[in-house]
Amino acid sequence: MNVGATQKVLVADDDAINRQVLGELLKPEYSVLLAKNGEQTLERAVRHLPDLILLDVMMPDMDGYEVLRRLRADPQTEHIAVIFISGLDRPEDEANGLNLGAADYIAKPFNATVVTARVALHLQVVRQRRMLERLAHIDGLTELANRRRFDEVYANEWQRARDARRPLSLALLDIDCFKQYNDRYGHPAGDRVLRSVARTASSFMRRPVDLAARYGGEELVLLMPDTFSEQAQQLVTGLRLAIEQLTIAHDASVAGPFLTVSVGGATLELEAGESAAELLDAVDNQLYRAKHAGRNRVEWRGPLAARP
Structure with a gap:
């Protein structure tokens, strides 16, 4: 869910009047989806990934308890918050729903004020949880993805590239x-420089699948899925030039009067069966070459498409 996006609520009830009443009650604040039975609920949960499901317990084809079990068994839907709304008001019925993983339990006939308050409360919890998850993946200084996030995405993209x-x-x-x-300008200035370089690198990652992350210290890593060697080389060469053209004074550099970067890169060698770790090692070796060949340059495994 993007920050500021309208949250989605799926109302699942076999009673058409209940669906209509709940839908009209929630529509002013949320995007509302409707389902009339268990199968529809599961299908729409997977397709739309709502933030919250209001789930009737007593439905003819599949009761709400079974729907919840199946939601929790599917990795795509296991984290969706569920509030049971039911005419079963015994304590053991409520306990059963909560033990299965429901976030709340509202008895019928429901009160509109109670429903809207409970929905608002649980959707606030969803927003806060997702914000914490997002922050756990962000480097605090550069606001790029952090190393942990890179490791997760890289593992998935390497597998996808190999399979496809x-x-x-x-x-x-x-x-x-x-x-x-x-040493020359002070650590606060160094932090500002690192943020400037990070912003420039991020601006070159133009597709949703591209990722710029802080790899450690003053190193950034650029992940470019579905990108051939020549395209990637041209992109990082443009990035190297863009950073030099920031004209950030660096009197202590052996590479020139302005702040510059060295870049090493490689493209996955599918025919060789290259592992994720081997590709990273190859990239690290190319960076080593760039730094020891005078810095402020791009080194890529194989022939360079664009020399600095």
Whole structure:
């Protein structure tokens, strides 16, 4: 869910009047989906991934308890919050629903004020949980993805590239003489520089599947799924030039008067059966070559499409 996006509520009830009343009650604040039985609920939950489901317990084809069991068994829907709404008002009925993983239990006949308050409360919890999940994946200084997030995405993209036999390009970017920059201008200035480089790198990751992440220290990693070697080389060469053209003074650099970066990269060698770790090692070796060949340059495994 994007920050500020309208949250989705799925109302599942076999009674048409209940569906209509609940739908009209929630529509002013939320995007409302309707389902009239258990199968519809499961299908729409997978297709739309609502933030919350209001689920009737007593439905003819599949009761709400079974629907909840199936939601929790599916990785796509296991985290969706569920509130039971039911005419079963015995304590053991409520306990059964909560033990299965329901977030709340509202007895019928329901009170509109109670329903709207409970829905608002649980959707606030959903927003907060997702914000925490997002923050857990973000580097606090650069606001790029952090190493943990990169590791997760990289593992998935490497597997996808191997299975689909599609290219996957990877690059490591290192700020030249960054220690000397910090020594000369101070660590607060170094932090500002790192943020500037991160913003520039992020601006070059133009597709939703591309990822720029902080790899560690002054190193950034660029993940470019479904990108052939020549395309990736052209992109990172443009990025290297863009960072140099920020004209951030760096008197202590051996690479030039302005702040620059060295970049090493490689594209997955599918025919060789290259592992995820081997591709990372290859990229790291190319970065080493770039730094020891004078810095402020791109080194790519294989022939370079665009020399710096």
